Amino acid sequence: MIERERILEVLEKYDREKVVIGAIGSHSALDIADGAKAEGLKTLIVAQEGRHRTYAEYFRQKRTKDGLMKGFIDEVIVLERFGGIIDIQEELRRRNVIFVPNRSFVVYTGIDRVEDEFLVPLFGSRNLLRSEERSEEKSYYWLLEKAGLPYPEPVEPEEINELVIVKLPHAKKRLERGFFTAASYKEFREKAEKLTKHGVITEEDLAKARIERYIIGPVFNFDFFYSPVDGEIELLGIDWRFETSLDGHVRLPASQQLTLQEHQFEPEYTVCGHASSTLRESLLEKVFDMAERYVKATQKYYPPGIIGPFTLQTAVDKDLNFYIYDVAPRTGGGTNIHMAVGHPYGNALWRKEMSTGRRIALEIKRAIELDELEKVVT
Structure with missing residues (x-):
């Protein structure tokens, strides 16, 4: 895990009057960028070739031929693969980027590289991102x-005697779910075999699946x-x-x-x-x-x-x-x-339009104004 002190050293070199909000071009990037623009901050989206036009064309800030301004994304960096973001860290730092992590960033970059190699200030909790992985011991x-919070009780396959949901990744679409339900061990095995045959799940993932009571x-x-x-x-x-x-x-x-x-x-x-x-x-x-x-x-x-x-x-x-x-x-x-x-x-609460993206930008702006930026990055 990159120590917070190293991130703060990076932050010390930033021009805080020219902070840019960055995100991976997927998941919630539009909300992040729109919110930053609403608060007057510059935006930068790191996109993947073949999935870049949403950000580089359709929502890119530009002027119409009669002089009107539309769009809200200032800059787009297009990479061959999202994972290549590790190779452009120096450029992100040079542009004073504070990066807002979303699920796509973690999945496409890899949690180990996010924790150990991505030396760019993250708005949010770098060390908590791994807790989202259900297979982790401290998930x-x-x-x-x-x-002491309520969550659906886990169930062993052989103990299934009421409706449960089986949580595991999709075999082919790894970002997605291969979830299914069952009300008995017999149904669990029958459905698992069908889904494996049709390429929706794998036996390897099934062995690590989280099975829990289905809340109706x-x-x-x-x-x-x-x-x-x-x-x-x-x-x-x-x-x-x-x-x-x-x-x-x-x-x-x-x-x-x-x-x-x-x-x-x-x-x-x-x-x-x-x-x-x-x-x-x-x-x-x-x-x-x-x-x-x-x-x-x-x-x-x-x-x-x-x-x-x-x-x-x-x-x-x-x-x-x-x-x-x-x-x-x-x-x-x-x-x-x-x-x-x-x-x-x-x-x-805020007496104005307050999206999640705008709330992030507002917190960053306030932290800069109060000289407390170190409180909001890791």
């Missing part, structure tokens, strides 16, 4: 247990922000997901679902979009309590603790109990729905 499940109820992703400048937690917004063939399945009558071919029968859980949501007010204190316990646990076990955005992904049962089934210790994947218009709760 977010470990942290949730230490914090709606899902809410709570987009929080912890400010080291103020020492406060903010709920910015709530989102939920659209998941490829799963959403197609639930739009079919049960009788039609039963006629699907074998290769169509098991839905896939690949996230392809998000929608905004709110929560009934009487439940909000439960949600804030979960966030407070999570933040305190990160501060105790992963000092300095969470910095900036984090998402608690939950399911709610019939008795209105929350269960955290996933944690994003960085900007969540669903925050693009709040670009330009902000989050409902963040807007109300």
Whole structure:
């Protein structure tokens, strides 16, 4: 792990009047860039060839022929592969880039290289990014247990006697999920064999899969922000997901679902979009309590603790109990729905449009003005 002191040494050489907000061109980059532009900061996106036009053309800042300004991305660096970002660190430092990590950055660069080689100031908690890996000993499940937070109980394959969800990566689309459900060991084995045959999962991944009780109820992703400048937690917004063939399945009558071919029968859980949501007010204190316990646990076990955005992904049962089934210790994947218009709760709190991307930029600006930039980077 790169020591924080080395990052602060890099930061000492930055021109703080010319700080640039950087991100990998994927996942939540548009929200990050839009928010930075809203706060008057320059933006730089590192894109991959073949996936660069969204950033380099369609949302690039430019003037129309009648002089109007549109777009919000100032600079784009196009690489052959995202992983090549390690090779352009010097250029990022020269441009005074503070980099905002998202899930794509970690996956495409590799967690080891992010921790040990990427000598560029990160806005957020570098040491917490590894906790998102379910196979790690000190994963977010470990942290949730230490914090006394509710999460779906793990189940051994042979002990399956009610509906469970099996969590493992997709065999071919490694960023995505090869999840499936089962209500008995027999069903677990039958589905696993079918999905393996169709190339959705592998036996190797199945052996390391997380199996847990399925919580029957709606899902809410709570987009929080912890400010080291103020020492406060903010709920910015709530989102939920659209998941490829799963959403197609639930739009079919049960009788039609039963006629699907074998290769169509098991839905896939690949996230392809998000929608905004709110929560009934009487439940909000439960949600804030979960966030407070999570933040305190990160501060105790992963000092300095969470910095900036984090998402608690939950399911709610019939008795209105929350269960955290996933944690994003960085900007969540669903925050693009709040670009330009902000989050409902963040807007109300700040009395202006406050997206996650804008909240990140605002924290960086305030930290610079208060000479506390070292508090928000690792």
